[in-house]
Amino acid sequence: MSEREKILEIKHLKTYFPIKGTLFKGKAGLVKAVDDISFDVFKGETLGIVGESGSGKSTLGRTILRLTEPTDGEIIFEGNHLEHLGNRQLQKHRQHMQMVFQDPFASLNPRMRVGQLVGEPIAVQKILSKAERTRKIESLIEKVGLPKEALAKFPHEFSGGQRQRIGIARALSMNPKFIIADEPVSALDVSVQSQVLNLMLDLQEEFNLTYLFISHDLSVVKHISDRVGVMYLGRIVEIGPKHDIYNNPLHPYTQALLSAIPIVNFEKKREKIQLSGEPPSPSDPPTGCAFHTRCPKAFDRCKVERPELIHNESGQQVACHLYSQEDNKKILNAESKILQLTKQS
Amino acid sequence: MKTLMGNAKNINLIIGLLILISFLLLMIVSFFYTPHDVTAMNVANKLKGPNSENWFGTDEFGRDIFSRIMKGTQTAFFVGTLTVTIGVVFGTLIGGIAGYVGGWIDEVFMRIMDALMAFPGIILALMLVAVFGSGIVNTSIALGLIAIPSIARIARSGFVQHKEYEYVLSAKLIGVKPFKIMFRHILPNVSSPLIVAASVSFGVAMLAEAALSYLGLGVKPPDPSWGRMLKDSQAFLKSAPWYTYAPGIAITFMVLGFYMLSNAIRDILDPRSN
Secondary structure: OOOOOEEEEEEEEEEEEEEEOOOOOOEEEEEEEEEEEEEEEEOOOEEEEEOOOOOOHHHHHHHHOOOOOOOEEEEEEOOEEOOOOOHHHHHHHHOOEEEEOOOOOOOOOOOOOHHHHHHHHHHHHOOOOHHHHHHHHHHHHHHOOOOHHHHHOOHHHOOHHHHHHHHHHHHHOOOOOEEEEEOOOOOOOHHHHHHHHHHHHHHHHHHOOEEEEEEOOHHHHHHHOOEEEEEEOOEEEEEEEHHHHHHOOOOHHHHHHHHOOOOOOOOOOOOOOOOOOOOOOOOOOOOOOOOOOOOOOOOHHHHHOOOOOEEOOOOOEEOOHHHOOHHHHHHHHHHHHHHHHHHHO | OHHHHHOOOOHHHHHHHHHHHHHHHHHHHHHHOOOOOOOOOOHHHOOOOOOOOOOOOEOOOOOEHHHHHHHHHHHHHHHHHHHHHHHHHHHHHHHHHHHHHOHHHHHHHHHHHHHHHHOOHHHHHHHHHHHHOOOHHHHHHHHHHHHHHHHHHHHHHHHHHHOOOHHHHHHHHHOOOHHHHHHHHHHHHHHHHHHHHHHHHHHHHHHHHHHHHHOOOOOOOOOOOHHHHHHHHHHHOOOOHHHHHHHHHHHHHHHHHHHHHHHHHHHHHOHHHO
């Protein structure tokens, strides 16, 4: 695989939520929001995580920051294990990891002025003098494309896109290395989405940031990501470089997702894969491969055995029994080679 | 000051302030002067209707009702303010911690509140006054204690709801201390129902004080209290209705004044309403 420096390693991360039972039945069950997920994030890249609602992608983001406690597994940020740290220790490492939230209306305290909101992280850190703090707040708000006058206003005086810029400035004021963006543009108008995405890309370059970008929107993820992971029912079913995922999806679920993106091209007809049924409940996931109930290519083994992620040569990983046998692996590699050749030609 | 001026159109603020300032002035004056001695009895003059000498008439002992209403303002302000302060401070603290921390602390705190609520308020106050002695301070403390559970519940529900909001998560992520998150971030956002509850409990406190005074456990006679005047006048509701009207209207206006002012304060504190 790549020799780039890993900034974050996730190993067998699990987040289960107990369902509160009735008086006589103590525990009614578990919702496996994040179910045995492992992946790495490399320095300076953007890893996009896509999945439909309820697939656990937001829980994944929150668990990495331990806003939700993990049930099991390891979270290693810059070589430090975060999963068992006490509050004070955790905060020391967590200041390099920040989050940009989904809803720009809920993520900014309505009773605080923008200056306070952006300056709060700096105030908490207590490393800058008051004058330095003011200067930093002003430079941050200008970096995200808002005028200085904005600092004296309240969040409700801004539009959704402007608020998201304030949220980004707030996250940046901690000098983070790693930002988890949880659907940062899904609440915004399409015209504003691209502005915010481009701002995030510019800031990534300027501050050398690493993003974990969570979204349900495949085209947004395609725009911003270097690598993409696809989640289904608390598991990662496929992860790999953006071009491989979008041009050569291996997992039947990814194939179905991508075939659902509307394209403006009347000559080229594309086969649309329609999935039947609803996604199963994460409190009662199907046995074996979680996707087998809706998979058009499912066979007997899928119902019994849970597939593990397997690699191919280009760094694409997929959790599907279609590719898990030895000869299938060869086919997989051959397929991707052919793809690369056709791309070159 | 700027926000106050900006809300000059706010009718709640003007009327609320007007009522409360009048009562406040009445109270201050009553420390030095009342038209008649509040305790001087004159049986020959009893139960007289309003006239130029006794503006609100006289009670069954011939005492001047207007003077007693004036003097009663002191009791009303004292009991009301102390009760509401105790109720709001402890109610918010207990409810806030229970809601924000959750888990067994929530269970323990709220079950204690349930236990407090299970007692009829007056009986609890009776018990407390019986143990610690009667008097205006003990009465207020007892009434404040009774006000705690309902305010704690309101505070708890607000904190439970808001602790999952993204702005709280964001503050946590930044490393803001839990106490500061609770009282600097969440409290201002959940204060509206608390302010309303406080103004309601102000009215309840005055009526409860009346009941306690009636039982001889509140303000000691012959010091006037609106509540006891209201109770005492019951017997003469038909023959001397003005006797009931005077304390009744005084309590109504006092509670109304507080209610309007608290509504206005709530609006002023909310930056979105400007």
